[in-house]
Amino acid sequence: MRTSDTPFGDIMPLPNVVASSDQIMQCMEVWGGNQPVESTVTMPGLDAWVYSRPYLQADGGGDVYYASSCATGRIARLLLADVSGHGSAVCDIAGVLRSLMRSHVNRLSQQSFVREMNRQFTALSADGCFATAIVNTFFAPTNRLTLCNAGHPAPLLFRAKAAQWSLLKPIDKSSPNQDQGIWNLPLGIEDMGDYEQFAVEMEIGDVVLCYSDSLIEARDVSGNMLGESGLLAIAQPIRGDEPSHLIGHLLKTIADRNSGNLADDDVTVLMFRANGNGERVPMRRRLIAPFKTMRGALRSLRNREALPLPDLNLTNIGGAFFGPLNSAWSSRKKQR
Secondary structure, eight states, rough: OOTTTTHHHHHSSOOSSSOOOOOOOOOEEEEEEEEEEEEEEEEEEEEEEEEEEOOGGOOOHHHHHHHEEOTTOOEEEEEEEEEEEEEHHHHHHHHHHHHHHHHHHTOOOEEEHHHHHHHHHHHHGGTOOOEEEEEEEETTTTEEEEEEEEEEOOOEEEETTTTTTEOOOSSSSHHHHHHTTTTGOOTOOOOOOOOOOOOEEOOOOOOOEEEEEOOOOOOOTTBBBBBHHHHHHHHSSTTOOOOOHHHHHHHHHHHSSTTTTTSSSOOEEEEEEOOOOOOOOOHHHHTTTHHHHHHHHHHHTTTTTOOOOOOTTTTTTGGGGOGGGGHHHHHHHHOO
């Protein structure tokens, strides 16, 4: 992200930035890590902004961020995880998460991805390693966003038509697991089968803002912790229709509330906006998707990773070539 476009660097200097320019996602690409970063990421259907500053200006922090785009350009996945610890151990985990992102890059359903993440952290739990995470899967043809929250702070949602922010949480609490709070457990705490998922329909201009817990653990002028409601109150006056300046404005407002805010932990914000370009994926890209998938599968075999195969359903396979089949995914989910 260019400094002329956003004032992030003026507010939170990033001396070790590894990426400071626009990132345009290619077929089956996975981008991200746990290094300092200040960048835009563009993919079909979404524009995203990522800012991450590790604690004590380190080369790598405990916050791990990733974005991926499938072979057809219809499925975008964005991950923000807060891993316990710092240093080389987190770098190793970041590598594991990258491999998982790559092997699930063509899957519309994110359940198996979250399940595998939890298995990895459960295996590491004896060493005191766990993580909170927010996983977002955006299906560009229908502007449908599916989320899984594993013990992470609730994202903020800006509705462009209402010009209002709200906390992005599941509305339906009918599940017994949800009533007990099990749906929101951090990764690695319990070897459970599936995490609860929920979905929202995004409209052009709607913005989702994910962040690390350093934002809600900041203090107000009275010394009280902000929490999710306090962060929402700070965000409410900030215009969501100017996302290129939003992160800088939000972080500056929090830092000015109390000395020491945002100074004692990693600071990461992952924000994305629906841009309405989901239906504009060229037919050529969709036609070469099977060959891209085969090439990715060969690379996975060489690296002894799981194959990046798509979900075997009409929406994911047939929808790549016949647009009306894309809506089958949303319709099936709504009927449940």
